[in-house]
Amino acid sequence: MAEGAVLLRGLFRADEPEIISALRAIVAQAPFRRMVTPGGHTMSVAMTNCGSKGWVTDISGYRYDVNDPESGRPWPALPPSFLDLARRAAEQGGFADFVPDACLINRYVPGAKMSLHQDKDELDLGAPIVSVSLGLPAVFMFGGLARSEKAKRYRLEHGDIAVWGGPARLAYHGVAPLADGEHPLMGRQRINLTFRKVQ
Numbered sequence: 284m285a286e287g288a289v290l291l292r293g294l295f296r297a298d299e300p301e302i303i304s305a306l307r308a309i310v311a312q313a314p315f316r317r318m319v320t321p322g323g324h325t326m327s328v329a330m331t332n333c334g335s336k337g338w339v340t341d342i343s344g345y346r347y348d349v350n351d352p353e354s355g356r357p358w359p360a361l362p363p364s365f366l367d368l369a370r371r372a373a374e375q376g377g378f379a380d381f382v383p384d385a386c387l388i389n390r391y392v393p394g395a396k397m398s399l400h401q402d403k404d405e406l407d408l409g410a411p412i413v414s415v416s417l418g419l420p421a422v423f424m425f426g427g428l429a430r431s432e433k434a435k436r437y438r439l440e441h442g443d444i445a446v447w448g449g450p451a452r453l454a455y456h457g458v459a460p461l462a463d464g465e466h467p468l469m470g471r472q473r474i475n476l477t478f479r480k481v482q
């Protein structure tokens with residue numbers, strides 16, 4: 284996609300059922316919820332997290348929190364199948380030894396979208412972002428380091444993984460409104476796993 288940014292196609296292998304069942308277990312412990320931005324806007328994407336820290340937003344701002352604010356308990360742990368997949372993808376993207384400590388899980392229903400933004404709440408900008416797509420296809424927008432740069436559009440399908448780091452680590456990116464459909468395994472939704480190293 285750019286220097287430091289690659290799109291890897293169809294990266295699930297024998298690990299696919301394990302990843303989907305681990306995802307279901309996380310969501311049972313920490314359900315998806317629609318968070319509110321500091322501007323007071325309720326996001327169309329529903330979110331949860333796993334890992335030692337989880338990305339949250341509310342009226343007071345964006346932050347990483349060790350606890351799920353809904354339950355007051357720590358986020359579910361990062362499952363080994365997630366860690367393996369993230370490491371394998373990062374390596375193929377040119378970033379060896381990626382050990383994430385956080386995974387933001389986004390759920391898009393038809394019409395849900397994510398506006399162009401940078402992932403910049405992490406302290407460790409040396410580590411890449413690894414972003415795994417499941418379920419319905421989406422249009423991913425990937426731009427440059429300035430919001431004004433025109434973003435290119437890429438179709439992301441179940442099993443595709445975008446990796447960006449190095450010179451692309453702070454690239455603007457987003458997701459166009461999800462088209463309706465029914466995915467054979469995941470149903471009427473798209474799930475995105477975004478692995479980060481926060482600290």
Ligand code: SIN
Binds near residue numbers: 387397414457475477
């Ligand atoms: C994100 O930027 O957190 C989500 C990207 C995606 O859903 O593909």
Ligand code: FE2
Binds near residue numbers: 400401402
């Ligand atoms: Fe992002």
